[in-house]
Amino acid sequence: MPKDGGIGASSKRREDVRFLTGAGNYTDDINIRGQAHVFFLRSDVAHGTLSNVDVTAAAEMPGVVQIFTGEDFAEVGSIPCGWQVTDKHGEVMQEPRHPVLADGKVRHVGEPIAAVVAETLEQARDAAEAIVVDIDELPAVVNMKDAVKEGATKVHDDLTSNLCYDWGFVEENKGAVDQAFKDAAHVTSLELVNNRLVANPMEPRVAVGDYARGDGQHTLYTTSQNPHVIRLLMGAFVLGIPEHKLRVVAPDVGGGFGTKIFHYQEEAFCTFAAKACNRPVKWTSSRSEAFMSDAHGRDHVTKIELALDKDHNFTALRTDTYANMGAYLSTFAPSVPTWLHGTLMAGNYKTPLIYVNVKAVFTNTVPVDAYRGAGRPEATYQLERLVDKTAHELGVDPIALRRQNFITEFPYATPVAVEYDTGDYVATMDKLEEMADIAGFKKRREASEAKGKLRGFGVNCYIEACGIAPSNLVGQLGARAGLYESATVRVNATGGLVVMTGSHSHGQGHETSFAQVVADMIGIDENMVEIVHGDTDKVPMGMGTYGSRSIAVGGSAMVRATEKIIAKAKKIASHLLEASETDIELKDGAFSVAGTDKSVAWGDVTLAAYVPHNYPLEDIEPGLEETAFYDPSNFTYPSGAYACEVELDPETGQVTIERFSAADDFGNIINPMIVTGQVHGGLAQGIGQALMENCAYDSDGQLLSASYMDYAMPRASDLPFYDVDHSCQTPCTHNPLGVKGCGEAGAIGSPPSVVNAVLDAMRSGGHDVAHIDMPVSPARVWAAMNG
Amino acid sequence: MYNFDVEKPATIVDAVQAMTREEAQPLSGGQTLIPTLKARLAAPSVLVSLSGIDEMKGVCKDDAAGRLCIGGATTHADVMREAADHYPALASLAARIGDPAVRNRGTIGGSLANNDPSACYPAGALASGATIVTNAREIAADEYFQGMFTTALEEGEIVTEVKFPVPEAAHYEKFLQPASRFPLVAAFVAKFSDGVRVAITGASNDGVFRWSEAEAALASNFSADAVGGLSIDGSDMINDLHGTGAYRAHLVGVMTKRAVAAIS
Numbered sequence A: 001m002p003k004d005g006g007i008g009a010s011s012k013r014r015e016d017v018r019f020l021t022g023a024g025n026y027t028d029d030i031n032i033r034g035q036a037h038v039f040f041l042r043s044d045v046a047h048g049t050l051s052n053v054d055v056t057a058a059a060e061m062p063g064v065v066q067i068f069t070g071e072d073f074a075e076v077g078s079i080p081c082g083w084q085v086t087d088k089h090g091e092v093m094q095e096p097r098h099p100v101l102a103d104g105k106v107r108h109v110g111e112p113i114a115a116v117v118a119e120t121l122e123q124a125r126d127a128a129e130a131i132v133v134d135i136d137e138l139p140a141v142v143n144m145k146d147a148v149k150e151g152a153t154k155v156h157d158d159l160t161s162n163l164c165y166d167w168g169f170v171e172e173n174k175g176a177v178d179q180a181f182k183d184a185a186h187v188t189s190l191e192l193v194n195n196r197l198v199a200n201p202m203e204p205r206v207a208v209g210d211y212a213r214g215d216g217q218h219t220l221y222t223t224s225q226n227p228h229v230i231r232l233l234m235g236a237f238v239l240g241i242p243e244h245k246l247r248v249v250a251p252d253v254g255g256g257f258g259t260k261i262f263h264y265q266e267e268a269f270c271t272f273a274a275k276a277c278n279r280p281v282k283w284t285s286s287r288s289e290a291f292m293s294d295a296h297g298r299d300h301v302t303k304i305e306l307a308l309d310k311d312h313n314f315t316a317l318r319t320d321t322y323a324n325m326g327a328y329l330s331t332f333a334p335s336v337p338t339w340l341h342g343t344l345m346a347g348n349y350k351t352p353l354i355y356v357n358v359k360a361v362f363t364n365t366v367p368v369d370a371y372r373g374a375g376r377p378e379a380t381y382q383l384e385r386l387v388d389k390t391a392h393e394l395g396v397d398p399i400a401l402r403r404q405n406f407i408t409e410f411p412y413a414t415p416v417a418v419e420y421d422t423g424d425y426v427a428t429m430d431k432l433e434e435m436a437d438i439a440g441f442k443k444r445r446e447a448s449e450a451k452g453k454l455r456g457f458g459v460n461c462y463i464e465a466c467g468i469a470p471s472n473l474v475g476q477l478g479a480r481a482g483l484y485e486s487a488t489v490r491v492n493a494t495g496g497l498v499v500m501t502g503s504h505s506h507g508q509g510h511e512t513s514f515a516q517v518v519a520d521m522i523g524i525d526e527n528m529v530e531i532v533h534g535d536t537d538k539v540p541m542g543m544g545t546y547g548s549r550s551i552a553v554g555g556s557a558m559v560r561a562t563e564k565i566i567a568k569a570k571k572i573a574s575h576l577l578e579a580s581e582t583d584i585e586l587k588d589g590a591f592s593v594a595g596t597d598k599s600v601a602w603g604d605v606t607l608a609a610y611v612p613h614n615y616p617l618e619d620i621e622p623g624l625e626e627t628a629f630y631d632p633s634n635f636t637y638p639s640g641a642y643a644c645e646v647e648l649d650p651e652t653g654q655v656t657i658e659r660f661s662a663a664d665d666f667g668n669i670i671n672p673m674i675v676t677g678q679v680h681g682g683l684a685q686g687i688g689q690a691l692m693e694n695c696a697y698d699s700d701g702q703l704l705s706a707s708y709m710d711y712a713m714p715r716a717s718d719l720p721f722y723d724v725d726h727s728c729q730t731p732c733t734h735n736p737l738g739v740k741g742c743g744e745a746g747a748i749g750s751p752p753s754v755v756n757a758v759l760d761a762m763r764s765g766g767h768d769v770a771h772i773d774m775p776v777s778p779a780r781v782w783a784a785m786n787g
Numbered sequence B: 001m002y003n004f005d006v007e008k009p010a011t012i013v014d015a016v017q018a019m020t021r022e023e024a025q026p027l028s029g030g031q032t033l034i035p036t037l038k039a040r041l042a043a044p045s046v047l048v049s050l051s052g053i054d055e056m057k058g059v060c061k062d063d064a065a066g067r068l069c070i071g072g073a074t075t076h077a078d079v080m081r082e083a084a085d086h087y088p089a090l091a092s093l094a095a096r097i098g099d100p101a102v103r104n105r106g107t108i109g110g111s112l113a114n115n116d117p118s119a120c121y122p123a124g125a126l127a128s129g130a131t132i133v134t135n136a137r138e139i140a141a142d143e144y145f146q147g148m149f150t151t152a153l154e155e156g157e158i159v160t161e162v163k164f165p166v167p168e169a170a171h172y173e174k175f176l177q178p179a180s181r182f183p184l185v186a187a188f189v190a191k192f193s194d195g196v197r198v199a200i201t202g203a204s205n206d207g208v209f210r211w212s213e214a215e216a217a218l219a220s221n222f223s224a225d226a227v228g229g230l231s232i233d234g235s236d237m238i239n240d241l242h243g244t245g246a247y248r249a250h251l252v253g254v255m256t257k258r259a260v261a262a263i264s
C-alpha cells in the first residue's frame, strides 16, 4: 500500500512547483547592482605556443573595464586536482599546472586565453575580437595510444611524457592472474571503446563573483554540486582567500551529472576579477562554450579478457585500459578510471583473480572527469559485454552463464579490495526475466521479421559502489578530501524544522525526500520540514552531491542529527511530564509516558526549548539545534539486472528500442516515485551513450561534435516506455536508513544490454558480428553488417 | 551579434528598395540567419525583414497552370496546413522540418535561398520541377540550385514565390541525421504523367541533385523493384561523423525505393 507521507511514500516533489512555474532561482537569475560581464577569448587551436597576446587596442574599446591574460595570474595558484593516484611502481602521478588563463601554451580547443570584463557582454565580446593572439601551432596529441609512444609530442613540456600514471590493481595478483590464463580451458577477449560524452545539463555553467570592499568578503555564486568543495579548493589552493572570507552559493542548479562537481577556471576568474575590478563580475556559459569547457566523461579504450575453467566458472579477469585525462587534471579525474573503476571489476561474479591496468593519458582535449556513474559504467560495460561474448563463444545461454557465476553469499570480499555487504543477484535476475517476458520474445521476433526487421534481446547485470565514501579509506587511496557529510537540524520554537544539509540538490528532489525522512522520524507532517542547501554561510561543511551519495551519506548525517534532537526533546518532555527520561516515547509527533495517558505535543516541547520558563536549565541548554557529521564505514552496493529489446532495420541500420526492463536493488527506498524518476533519467543517459551520443575530435584536436547539430542528445521519442522495478530490496547493513542510492544506476546498467541486444539482432539476420562500438549509430550498424 | 539596422517593408517593391542599402541582407524566419548572427559568423549592416510583406505569404491554388503557388515568406507550418489537400507530399515535407518553433518561423523562401545541402525544400522544389519566382525573374529549379549553399540568386534578389506543378503522386522519404534531425539523406519522388523526377538531398557535396538513373528506370517501370537494383557512387558524397559517402550512397537507394513503394 502506498503510504501518504514519510518514508516509503511517493510524495510529490515540492521543488517542482517553483521549477515548473518559472519561480526557480538559478545562478543566471542572480544579477548584482553594478555587475560587469566577462567574455573569455578561447583557443581555437588544440595545441600551440602563445607567442603574443596583445590587448592594447582591445583595452581602448567602448565599455571595457579591464582585460586579463595569463600574466595577471602568475601569482595565483593552479586549479587543483583533488585526488593523487600512486602508480604500479609506487610513484605518484604526474600532475601538471592548470592555470586560470593560458600561460605560455594552449592545450585544448576552448582553453581560455584572455578574459575581457566590460559593461555589457556584447562590448566584452567586441573587445575580445580586437585582442591580437599569435599562436605557433604544435602537433595535436589526440590518440591515446600514440600519445604514450616514444618521442610523442608532449602536452606538458615539464612532464616526462604524456602518461599521467600507469596503475596496476591489484599489482600483487598479477602473476597469479597470468597463471590462471595459462591454465584456462577457455579465454574470451574483447577490445572496446567507451565513448567520450558531453554531460549537457540543461542549465549551462554560470559564475558571479562579488567582493565587499568594506569587510573584505568574497562571494561566488556558481552552478555547483558542492559549494564547500569549491570554497576549499578555490580559497585555499588557487586564490589564497581564507574560508571565513569566502562564501560560495550554489542556488537552484539545473542538472549536473558530475560535470558541476569540479572547480573550474571561470569560478576562480570571476572571484578574482570582482576584487580586481571592484565590480561584481558575471559569466554565463553559452552552449557552444559548454561543449568545449565543461569536463567531458568516459573516453576509455580497453582490452579485457576472461578466463574460464572447463565447467564455465570464471577463473580470472584481466583488463588493460587507456583512460583519457584531457589536457589537464580536472578535480577528480585521476580517481575515475582507478578507484571508481578497478574496484568494480568483479561485478556480480565470484571471479577469484582480477588484475586491472590503467594508463591515464594527457591529450590536447577538454579535461575528462566524472560523468553520471563515473568509472562504474566503464567497468560494467566491459564486463557485461565480455560475459555476453563469452556465452556466445561457448554456445551457452548468457543468462545461465551469469547465474552460474553470481556471488550468492554476503558479505563478499572481492579480489579488487571492496567488500559487498549485501545483495541478491538471483532475485533481481528472477524479477528481470519475469518483466522482460522472455517467453514472448520469439513471437515478437517473428512479428518484426514479418515487417522486414530484425529483433534482438540483450541483458546485463551491474553492481556499483555508491555512498562515497569512508574518509580514512579514500585518504589511503589518494583522495585529498574527506567524504563524510553533514547536517544541522534547527527546530524552531513553534515546532517547524529547518535541515541544513551538506548535500546539494540539482534536480534529485532532496527537498522532498529528505523532509520525508525527518518528518517520519518525529511523526510530524512533511510540510513542517524545510531543507536548506547550497550556501556555505548557511550549512555546515559538507562535501556535496555525486556518486549517489546523498541519501546514503547526507541522509545518514541528517538521521544522526535528528536522533540528537529527539534525545534532547525527550529530556525536555520528561521534565514537562515529570517522568523518567527512559519512559518517554515519541510517536506521531507526541511524547508520552509509557503505560500512561500523559503526553505533551511536539510543539509544546519545542516551545519550551526556546521559552525555557519551565525547563531543566541546570541540566541542559535551551534551544533545539543539533549538528552531525556522518562518515560511512563502507560503500553501498546497489545492483540489478537490465534487459533491452531492439528492432533493427537491416536496410538502414536504424535501431529502435522496443522494450526496456530494469530490476534494481536499492535497499530501502524513501520515495518510490523519485527513485523511478532517477532510474528513468539514468536510462535515458545510458541509452543515449549506447545509441547516440558521441563527443568526437579530429586528428588536429578540433571538436567535431561541438553543437547539437552534431552531438546527438536522446529525445523522448528515441526512448521506450520503461518497465522499472525496485521491489528487490536487500537493505544496506551499515547505514541507519538501510539505503544504497539510485542516482547513477540507470546510466551504469543500461549500455551493455543495448549493445548486446543489437548484436543479437544482427546475429538473427545472419551477421555474426563479434562487437560494435558505441554509439551504435545507423551508419555503424550498417557498416558492421556490410563488412 | 553585431549591431545592425532593421527595415520592415510592407511590399516587395519597398523590400527591393531596402535591399539596395549597403550590406543589406533579407531576414525571413531567421531560423538559419539568427543563429549565424549570434555566432557572429555574418555581419550585415541592414536586415530587411520579409515577414511583414503580406503579398509574399500564403498558399494559392488557383494558378492558371494548375500549380500550387507558395509565397516566399510562407512558414513551414502554413504550408503543412494549407497544402495538405492539394499537394500532400509537400505538406508532409514541411511538417517534418525541425520542431514546431522552427516550423512556425522558418519559411520556404529562406530555405530555398539558403540551399543547405541537407535541407528538405530543395528536394521538394527540384523533384517537382518548381519555378522559383523572384522580384526580377522566374528561375526553373533545374537552373536554380547550383551547389552547396549556392543558388542562381543575384545580390539583392528576393525569392517572392515558388510555383509547384502538382504531380500525380509523390512522396518524401527522410532519414534523420540523429543529432540535427535534418535529412542524413532524403529522397523526393514525383510522378508526373510525362515522367518521374527524383531529387536527393543530404548526400552530395554539391547539394541537392536529380538522380537521373532512377528517373529513367522509373519512367519505364514505376515500381520499387525498378530502383532496387540501382546503385550510385558515394566516393564524392558527404563524409562526416554521421555517415560515410558509401553509407549515404546506399541510403539514396533505400530512400528512393521506399518513396516509390509508398506511392506505387
Ligand SMILES: Cc1cc2nc3c(=O)[nH]c(=O)nc-3n(C[C@H](O)[C@H](O)[C@H](O)COP(=O)(O)OP(=O)(O)OC[C@H]3O[C@@H](n4cnc5c(N)ncnc54)[C@H](O)[C@@H]3O)c2cc1C
Binding pocket: B025, B026, B027, B028, B029, B030, B031, B032, B033, B034, B050, B072, B073, B096, B097, B098, B099, B102, B105, B106, B107, B108, B109, B110, B111, B113, B114, B116, B118, B119, B120, B121, B157, B158, B159, B160, B180, B181, B182, B183
Ligand atoms: C532546430 C532546427 C531544425 C531544422 N530542421 C530542418 C530540417 O529538418 N529540414 C530543413 O530543411 N530545414 C531545417 N531547418 C532550417 C529551417 O527550415 C530554416 O527555417 C530555413 O533553412 C531557413 O528559413 P528562414 O525563413 O528561417 O530563413 P532565414 O534564416 O531568415 O534566412 C536564411 C537565409 O536566406 C536568406 N533569405 C531568407 N529569405 C529570403 C528570400 N525570400 N529571398 C532571398 N533570400 C532570403 C537570408 O538572407 C539568409 O541568408 C532547421 C532549423 C532549425 C533551427
